[in-house]
Amino acid sequence: MPTASVEVRHLTKRFGSVTAVDDLSFTVEAGRVTGFLGPNGAGKTTTLRMLLGLITPTSGQALVNGVSYPSLIEPVRAVGAVLESSGFHPGRSARSHLRIIATATGVETSRVDEVLDLVGLTKDAQRRVGGYSMGMRQRLELARALLGEPAVLVLDEPANGLDPQGIAWLRSLLRYLASAGMLVFISSHLLAEAAQTVDEVVILNHGRLAAQGRLSELLAEAGATIRLRSTEPERLVASLSARGIGARREGADQVVAESTTPERVGAVVAEDRIVILEMTSSGESLEDLFFSMTAGGALPARELAQT
Amino acid sequence: MIRLMKAEALKLVTIRSTYALLLMTAIGTAGIGVAVALAPHNHGIQRLLFPPRGTPAWYDLVFSALALAEDFALVLGVIIMTGEFRHKTATPTFLAEPRRGRVVAAKLIVSLGAGVVVMAAAAFAALVLGLCFVAAGYGGVGEMAGRLGQALPGYLVATVLFGTYGIGLGAILKNQVLALVVGLGLTAVVEPIIVAAWPTVGRWFPSEAARSLETGSSLSRSGFGGGLSHLLPSWEGALVLIAYALALSIVGSMTTLRTDIT
Ligand SMILES: Nc1ncnc2c1ncn2[C@@H]1O[C@H](COP(=O)(O)OP(=O)(O)OP(=O)(O)O)[C@@H](O)[C@H]1O
Ligand SMILES: [Mg+2]
Numbered sequence: 001m002p003t004a005s006v007e008v009r010h011l012t013k014r015f016g017s018v019t020a021v022d023d024l025s026f027t028v029e030a031g032r033v034t035g036f037l038g039p040n041g042a043g044k045t046t047t048l049r050m051l052l053g054l055i056t057p058t059s060g061q062a063l064v065n066g067v068s069y070p071s072l073i074e075p076v077r078a079v080g081a082v083l084e085s086s087g088f089h090p091g092r093s094a095r096s097h098l099r100i101i102a103t104a105t106g107v108e109t110s111r112v113d114e115v116l117d118l119v120g121l122t123k124d125a126q127r128r129v130g131g132y133s134m135g136m137r138q139r140l141e142l143a144r145a146l147l148g149e150p151a152v153l154v155l156d157e158p159a160n161g162l163d164p165q166g167i168a169w170l171r172s173l174l175r176y177l178a179s180a181g182m183l184v185f186i187s188s189h190l191l192a193e194a195a196q197t198v199d200e201v202v203i204l205n206h207g208r209l210a211a212q213g214r215l216s217e218l219l220a221e222a223g224a225t226i227r228l229r230s231t232e233p234e235r236l237v238a239s240l241s242a243r244g245i246g247a248r249r250e251g252a253d254q255v256v257a258e259s260t261t262p263e264r265v266g267a268v269v270a271e272d273r274i275v276i277l278e279m280t281s282s283g284e285s286l287e288d289l290f291f292s293m294t295a296g297g298a299l300p301a302r303e304l305a306q307t
Numbered sequence: 308m309i310r311l312m313k314a315e316a317l318k319l320v321t322i323r324s325t326y327a328l329l330l331m332t333a334i335g336t337a338g339i340g341v342a343v344a345l346a347p348h349n350h351g352i353q354r355l356l357f358p359p360r361g362t363p364a365w366y367d368l369v370f371s372a373l374a375l376a377e378d379f380a381l382v383l384g385v386i387i388m389t390g391e392f393r394h395k396t397a398t399p400t401f402l403a404e405p406r407r408g409r410v411v412a413a414k415l416i417v418s419l420g421a422g423v424v425v426m427a428a429a430a431f432a433a434l435v436l437g438l439c440f441v442a443a444g445y446g447g448v449g450e451m452a453g454r455l456g457q458a459l460p461g462y463l464v465a466t467v468l469f470g471t472y473g474i475g476l477g478a479i480l481k482n483q484v485l486a487l488v489v490g491l492g493l494t495a496v497v498e499p500i501i502v503a504a505w506p507t508v509g510r511w512f513p514s515e516a517a518r519s520l521e522t523g524s525s526l527s528r529s530g531f532g533g534g535l536s537h538l539l540p541s542w543e544g545a546l547v548l549i550a551y552a553l554a555l556s557i558v559g560s561m562t563t564l565r566t567d568i569t
Binding site: 045046049052053054055056069070072075076081083085086087088089090091092093096097099100101103104105106144 | 310311313314317318321322323324390394395396397398399400401402403404405406565567568569
């Protein structure tokens with residue numbers, strides 16, 4: 001069996017005058033968890049639905065294991081998907097809901113009880129889904145995604161509505177599945193959570209690719225924020241600025257240099273013989289990276305938070 | 308395809324509304340049967356139109372209540388198709404089988420079986436009603452059962468095909484309320500008007516095509532009600548209904564059902 005893959009090539013989707021996804025290309029590989037990040041309306045859900053054959057692209061291709069989703073021989077055994085606004089008949093029990101999918105796809109019924117157990121719904125399996133809480137519905141969605149024991153998982157906001165235990169459980173499940181060789185592609189707004197879960201990120205802004213790569217590398221590239229205390233803060237700022245390092249004074253004797261590395265700052269200080277009393281370095285967080293990559297996005301909240 | 312059909316059948320048996328619909332079919336059939344049976348027919352012109360109670364012709368009239376099953380099969384067909392969109396189960400359904408036309412085909416086939424069950428509910432109610440009338444002294448069991456047996460095949464075919472017509476309407480309209488309003492509105496309001504105005508045009512419409520099946524087996528064409536001579540031969544009526552179901556389903560699969568599931 002060839003290894004699982006997800007590939008998007010020059011994918012574009014227009015809804016009337018709205019361009020939801022704009023000439024987007026990226027690939028996702030197996031054996032790791034890849035985060036699909038972007039502000040509201042960036043086009044994540046639209047991209048994932050195109051990948052799953054639910055939305056027809058305006059142009060371009062979205063391929064799973066090298067073919068379009070509808071061309072997969074047994075799609076449910078190849079790809080497990082959790083999607084926003086996927087529904088349940090409120091009058092049907094969770095078990096019946098899964099049995100229907102299992103029947104339609106030839107998955108043995110015993111697997112239904114297995115996945116119900118896996119997501120912790122065994123006790124409520126006979127209850128009608130109409131009475132389920134949001135987190136329980138999300139668990140049921142996850143159970144459905146896992147039904148066919150797929151090698152590719154495509155999850156749109158899977159942590160939606162999950163309680164802290166649920167989120168921790170999901171994180172360890174996804175990490176485990178990825179380490180077992182599965183391809184896990186997951187959109188999320190919970191950046192702190194994603195930072196702990198994902199190995200790679202695909203960052204989307206206004207339907208276009210803003211960044212892609214290993215999270216650790218992207219963070220290293222983005223550099224760190226260095227705080228220094230000096231007897232000559234004024235001269236330090238001038239020296240750093242002269243070498244193209246963004247720096248500003250803070251408080252009486254502090255200087256903050258951004259998007260750089262301790263090595264570069266250290267070299268400047270040594271060269272210009274400036275006395276340093278203290279120096280600390282803090283790496284960029286996924287959140288910082290996200291905001292810098294999606295700056296100019298539809299996020300007034302960020303501006304509010306900064307002022 | 309077998310898997311898809313099994314899944315579609317499971318969808319029906321795992322919700323209560325299916326059973327509620329069957330119950331309503333039975334109660335409705337009995338209710339209409341009683342109303343027809345008790346209609347005043349002892350004076351005036353009605354004496355000429357209504358056969359005396361207990362006669363075979365009277366039983367034909369009572370059992371015309373079976374036609375209600377057609378409407379319920381239509382409703383069930385519409386629900387089978389549009390329920391996917393109403394409850395957003397279209398997403399899991401089309402994830403499981405991305406070839407949407409196959410899902411519609413499975414629904415068409417399963418709606419045939421569903422139509423049989425709807426008819427069974429109506430037939431059961433009619434039988435019970437008939438036995439009550441017999442017990443009340445109207446005619447003999449043999450005559451009653453004979454008329455029922457005579458009526459059933461035509462109504463059964465009409466009901467089963469009306470279910471597939473409902474699937475077709477649902478496939479092309481997608482919206483449950485719209486499909487129900489259009490389906491029942493055509494049957495109950497628009498078609499009778501057209502039939503009254505232009506019988507030879509009206510006979511090509513679904514409910515008149517269904518009527519050709521009913522009358523084909525239960526009432527002689529020259530008999531009760533008059534004005535039935537415009538109807539198509541039964542087999543043509545059946546073909547017309549099949550054509551409606553297939554045409555609507557195919558066009559729906561190629562248009563409405565192809566659109567984005569968001
Ligand atoms: N069916 C639709 N009709 C019209 N516009 C749509 C439709 N679906 C999505 N859009 C638009 O496409 C854009 C991308 O939407 P999408 O749902 O893919 O964003 P998203 O990244 O998933 O956002 P969120 O983080 O809020 O889930 C938005 O501008 C949205 O309004
Ligand atoms: Mg979304």
